[in-house]
Amino acid sequence: MSTYTRLPVRFERGEGIWLWDTEGRQYLDALSGIAVCALGHAHPGVAQALAEQARRLVHTSNLYGIDLQEQLADRLCKISGMERVFFCNSGAEANEAAIKIARLYGHGRDITCPAIIVMENSFHGRTMATLTATGNRKVQAGFEPLVRGFIRVPFNDLEAIRTIATTKSDAVAVLVEPIQGEGGINVPDENYLAGIRSICDEQGWLMMLDEIQTGIGRTGNWFAFQHESLLPDVVTVAKALGNGVPIGACLARGSAAECLQPGSHGTTFGGNPLSARAALAVLDAIESDDLVANARAIGQQLLEGFRNSLSDTAGVTDIRGSGLMIGIELDRPCGELVRRALERGLLINVTADRVVRLLPPLVTTDHQAEIIIEKVSDLVSEFLAE
Ligand SMILES: *Cc1c(COP(=O)(O)O)cnc(C)c1O
Numbered sequence: 001m002s003t004y005t006r007l008p009v010r011f012e013r014g015e016g017i018w019l020w021d022t023e024g025r026q027y028l029d030a031l032s033g034i035a036v037c038a039l040g041h042a043h044p045g046v047a048q049a050l051a052e053q054a055r056r057l058v059h060t061s062n063l064y065g066i067d068l069q070e071q072l073a074d075r076l077c078k079i080s081g082m083e084r085v086f087f088c089n090s091g092a093e094a095n096e097a098a099i100k101i102a103r104l105y106g107h108g109r110d111i112t113c114p115a116i117i118v119m120e121n122s123f124h125g126r127t128m129a130t131l132t133a134t135g136n137r138k139v140q141a142g143f144e145p146l147v148r149g150f151i152r153v154p155f156n157d158l159e160a161i162r163t164i165a166t167t168k169s170d171a172v173a174v175l176v177e178p179i180q181g182e183g184g185i186n187v188p189d190e191n192y193l194a195g196i197r198s199i200c201d202e203q204g205w206l207m208m209l210d211e212i213q214t215g216i217g218r219t220g221n222w223f224a225f226q227h228e229s230l231l232p233d234v235v236t237v238a239k240a241l242g243n244g245v246p247i248g249a250c251l252a253r254g255s256a257a258e259c260l261q262p263g264s265h266g267t268t269f270g271g272n273p274l275s276a277r278a279a280l281a282v283l284d285a286i287e288s289d290d291l292v293a294n295a296r297a298i299g300q301q302l303l304e305g306f307r308n309s310l311s312d313t314a315g316v317t318d319i320r321g322s323g324l325m326i327g328i329e330l331d332r333p334c335g336e337l338v339r340r341a342l343e344r345g346l347l348i349n350v351t352a353d354r355v356v357r358l359l360p361p362l363v364t365t366d367h368q369a370e371i372i373i374e375k376v377s378d379l380v381s382e383f384l385a386e
Contacts (some may be wrong), residue, residue, distance in 0.1 A: 121184065
């Protein structure tokens with residue numbers, strides 16, 4: 001069905017940061033399939049793990065023990081500080097699990113209509129509950145009636161959350177992206193997450209972070225919340241976890257980790273041996289090649305490079321980001337830059353109408369970063385000079 005307006009290109013093959021189309025033209029992929037292919041394309045370690053596992057065992061269902069799923073859960077808990085994991089197949093499903101956990105948590109405290117505080121400009125997915133949580137009318141329009149039980153506040157506004165805490169509400173949780181991705185690479189103030197943590201502690205609310213875009217090394221830490229010293233109660237991940245193999249996960253600790261019980265939630269495919277093996281290979285590669293540190297260093301290089309080349313350009317209103325999640329905001333809509341970049345052999349994205357979004361793979365080298373800086377800077381300055 002025509003859910004996407006697709007660009008006029010088809011890719012046939014990839015290697016690292018590079019893609020080749022059906023005519024043999026080469027492209028630098030500074031978007032990574034929207035933060036998915038963090039190890040680049042056709043990663044040998046992931047390819048080998050998939051091929052081996054496909055020959056051994058792909059699926060048995062969650063009616064039986066799955067060693068690889070348990071190993072992956074242990075690894076994710078170790079890097080995140082969480083205690084238990086529910087596996088699924090996408091980001092939206094990971095957030096659905098978080099929403100269901102919050103509701104069970106609320107009912108456990110005798111709140112019959114538990115509500116989750118969510119943000120303006122947020123993005124949490126396309127299922128009914130996650131599109132309701134999403135703070136973008138375009139995502140919701142036409143799908144009414146929406147799901148009940150969400151309270152919306154502006155992003156990066158602790159006072160707005162405190163106000164809900166002081167008025168009588170049925171709030172039981174806060175669901176927030178540490179950096180808004182689809183909303184325009186919106187980086188909150190430094191104390192924002194810590195502020196949410198302390199309000200949640202005071203109120204007995206669950207702090208739930210959607211790290212589907214920010215997680216698994218993208219911002220220069222395994223998780224974006226690790227830039228501050230705090231632990232959320234629930235963390236959702238997906239995108240980069242399988243480097244393109246569909247897998248999502250909802251991680252939790254404390255009482256949030258005990259809400260789901262046999263019979264209360266489930267999935268046919270989630271955490272099967274094939275996707276778990278792929279995700280283990282992804283974590284192995286990120287660790288052995290020190291890619292989290294690389295994301296931090298290359299991210300810094302890109303930010304500085306763009307600030308040098310573009311901060312004095314009229315029409316560029318902001319250059320921001322964290323690690324390899326970078327936004328260049330213009331004073332005008334710039335969606336057509338995507339097509340122009342494509343014509344020059346570069347894959348980028350524009351989100352929130354006027355923000356050029358770059359999500360290059362964690363394997364980006366400093367030489368490739370220089371190419372990105374030059375190509376994107378030229379593109380943006382030529383566009384703004386017209
Ligand atoms: C992509 C994304 C989702 C949705 O993930 P799907 O796999 O497309 O369902 C949810 N939250 C955030 C922050 C995302 O970036």
